[in-house]
Amino acid sequence: MAGFSSLVLAAGKGKRMKSSLPKVLHPILGEPMIYYVLSSLREAGSSSIGVVVGHGAEQVSSYVRGLFEGVELMVQGEQRGTADAVRTASSWLSGREEVVVLPGDAPLVRSSTLSRAVERFRASGADMLLLSAELEDPSGYGRVVRGEGELVRAVVEEKDASPEQRAIREVNSGIYVFKVEPLLSLLPRVGCSNAQGEYYLTDLVSLFAEGGLRVLALQVDGEEVLGVNDRWQLALASRAMQRRINRFWCERGVSIEDPDSAFVGPRAVLEEDVRLSPFVYVLGRSAVGEGSFVGPNTLLRDAVLGRRVFVHGFCVVEGSTVCDGARLGPFAYVRDGALLEEEAFAGRFVEIKGSSIGKRTKVPHLSYIGDATVGCDTNIGAGTITCNFDGQRKHPTRIGDNCFIGSDTMLVAPVEVGDGAYTAAGSVITEDVPPGALGVGRARQRNIADWARRRALARGERKGD
Numbered sequence: 001m002a003g004f005s006s007l008v009l010a011a012g013k014g015k016r017m018k019s020s021l022p023k024v025l026h027p028i029l030g031e032p033m034i035y036y037v038l039s040s041l042r043e044a045g046s047s048s049i050g051v052v053v054g055h056g057a058e059q060v061s062s063y064v065r066g067l068f069e070g071v072e073l074m075v076q077g078e079q080r081g082t083a084d085a086v087r088t089a090s091s092w093l094s095g096r097e098e099v100v101v102l103p104g105d106a107p108l109v110r111s112s113t114l115s116r117a118v119e120r121f122r123a124s125g126a127d128m129l130l131l132s133a134e135l136e137d138p139s140g141y142g143r144v145v146r147g148e149g150e151l152v153r154a155v156v157e158e159k160d161a162s163p164e165q166r167a168i169r170e171v172n173s174g175i176y177v178f179k180v181e182p183l184l185s186l187l188p189r190v191g192c193s194n195a196q197g198e199y200y201l202t203d204l205v206s207l208f209a210e211g212g213l214r215v216l217a218l219q220v221d222g223e224e225v226l227g228v229n230d231r232w233q234l235a236l237a238s239r240a241m242q243r244r245i246n247r248f249w250c251e252r253g254v255s256i257e258d259p260d261s262a263f264v265g266p267r268a269v270l271e272e273d274v275r276l277s278p279f280v281y282v283l284g285r286s287a288v289g290e291g292s293f294v295g296p297n298t299l300l301r302d303a304v305l306g307r308r309v310f311v312h313g314f315c316v317v318e319g320s321t322v323c324d325g326a327r328l329g330p331f332a333y334v335r336d337g338a339l340l341e342e343e344a345f346a347g348r349f350v351e352i353k354g355s356s357i358g359k360r361t362k363v364p365h366l367s368y369i370g371d372a373t374v375g376c377d378t379n380i381g382a383g384t385i386t387c388n389f390d391g392q393r394k395h396p397t398r399i400g401d402n403c404f405i406g407s408d409t410m411l412v413a414p415v416e417v418g419d420g421a422y423t424a425a426g427s428v429i430t431e432d433v434p435p436g437a438l439g440v441g442r443a444r445q446r447n448i449a450d451w452a453r454r455r456a457l458a459r460g461e462r463k464g465d
Contacts, residue, residue: 003047004118005096009085010034010104011054011076016230022056024104025063026228028238029245030265030283030301033228034060036107036241038068039266043111044118046100050092052076052085081198082174083190090187093180098122101201102175105228107237108244109175113220120218121177127213128182128204130155131173133222140229141171142202144217152215155202160194170217172202173225182213241266249274268300277313295329303334306342320352341376355386358401371413372397381407381425388413400435 014023024034034051041049049068053060054076061073076088086093086101093099098121100114113131121129130152132144140158143165147153155172156165186207190199208215228234245266246259253272256262262276265283270276274288277296282288284302292305295313303317311317312329320338322328326345333351340346344357347364355369358376363369367380371388373396374380384405386397395413399405403417406425417423418435426442433439 003045004098004100005048005093006041006046006050006100006102006114007086007089007093008034008037008041008049008051008102008104009082010060011052011057011079011085011088012103012105013055013079014105014229017234018231022060023228024060025056026234028107028234028241029263030281031267032063033107033237034064034104035067036266037102037104037109038064038071040109040111040114041100041102042068044114046114048072048096050074050089051104052088054079054085081192081196082201083187083199083203086183086201087187087199090184093184096180098177099180099183100175100177103227106173106175106225107228108226108240109173109224113224114175117175117177117218120216124216125214126177126216127179128208128215129177130205130215130217131175131220131225132170132217133173133220133225134169135171135222135225136169138166138169138171141225141227142174143168144170144172146170146217147209150216151209152205152217153209154206157194157196157200157202159196170219171225173220174201174227175225176201178204182208182211186211271307289324298329369397371395372399372411374399375401375403375419377401378403378405380405381409383408384411385409386411386413 010024012023017023025032050072051064052074057075064071072092074089074092076085117129117131142155142157143161144152145154145156186204189207190203192199194200205215223240226237228237242263245264246256246262249264249270250256254270255275258278261278263281267285268282269287271290273291275293277294279297280294281299286300286303288305289307291307292309294311297313298311298315301318304321306324308325309322310327315329315332317334319336320334322340323342325343326340328346331349332346334346336354338352338354339356341357341359343360345362346352349366350363351368353370355372357374360376361374361378363380366382367384370386371394372386378399387410388394397411397413398416400417400419402420404422406423408426409423410428412430415429415432417433420436421433422438423429424438424440427439428441429439
């Protein structure tokens with residue numbers, strides 16, 4: 001497939017979404033809807049992509065620039081319909097031979113479908129091709145009105161359709177391939193005498209047909225034409241994408257115990273023999289290595305898990321790396337660039353933030369390790385805390401190899417515990433502990449004899465007064 005140009009219409013507010021967030025930025029499996037559209041175009045071979053933004057232009061532009069290099073952005077100052085949005089891109093279109101035009105809220109269209117549409121358009125010699133589908137319930141969609149043979153005569157929006165036209169089950173997807181020259185020539189003739197008072201791109205179908213130009217419709221799977229105009233349709237699109245992605249990974253050797261309750265984002269990568277439990281989220285640029293197990297109610301976001309990693313339930317791993325053979329949880333939180341090296345263990349109610357945990361080191365329970373570097377084969381006792389924040393700045397803690405940190409140790413950063421060193425349980429460590437030493441930082445215990453009896457007597461005397 002030779003490269004083709006494409007124009008994404010992403011200017012609409014989406015009133016029915018009832019949201020301050022621009023419509024195309026509403027997420028499906030952790031990614032905005034427009035991500036799916038732009039990704040499909042890139043995969044289909046589009047060599048030049050333009051995006052028309054309008055409502056929330058700054059937010060949408062910022063997102064697109066951050067993730068899709070080389071996409072050109074154009075601003076539709078006043079949102080007056082899809083034809084007006086294309087008119088905004090007239091300068092960008094000028095000089096091009098053909099263009100795919102599609103909405104930014106069509107996340108389910110496949111790259112293979114876009115490739116097929118361009119191939120069909122080129123092979124047929126059509127001047128315009130639209131994607132259509134037959135739906136059991138076509139409510140809310142523009143109807144495709146056929147002419148002689150395979151030609152299309154018009155597309156009529158539901159609000160403007162007659163009863164006979166509303167009975168048509170073939171609907172318009174809002175995805176088109178145009179020859180650019182007649183597109184730019186006929187755009188000025190699109191009017192706004194309709195129920196919405198907007199300039200509809202669909203009016204070009206009848207204008208092309210009336211001018212003797214060839215308009216064809218390519219029927220595709222009905223799921224691909226499902227648009228998103230409200231929160232319910234967003235939920236339906238999310239479910240459809242969830243099924244699609246989960247099936248993709250199951251066909252590649254991943255076990256998903258309950259596909260209806262596992263949520264894998266489009267940028268995630270899973271290797272063979274990965275097992276996902278119910279209510280697992282694998283989002284962003286996450287990757288899970290061969291033979292790893294992810295327990296129920298776990299969130300992985302921009303997380304990298306190596307091979308044979310075992311994650312108990314109720315864990316969160318964000319922006320961090322867990323290496324081969326490591327174990328997590330239950331109820332572990334690993335975040336902000338943390339690294340667990342091979343066969344390390346972060347156990348129950350443990351939080352690891354921005355820290356490196358060495359090979360075979362154990363942080364079994366009830367600890368917070370922040371901004372720390374911990375060596376290999378070290379044991380961190382229950383209740384250990386690295387006191388890394390002084391109210392203004394974060395400070396590092398360094399713990400060496402083969403250390404034993406006693407339960408309930410407070411390590412007041414910046415501080416270093418040398419290789420093979422120990423800390424006594426309940427210690428507040430404010431100075432470095434040399435290698436092989438025992439650090440003790442707690443008040444001396446004092447026992448007060450007969451204290452309980454004297455306290456009881458004193459309380460009885462008060463009662464008798």
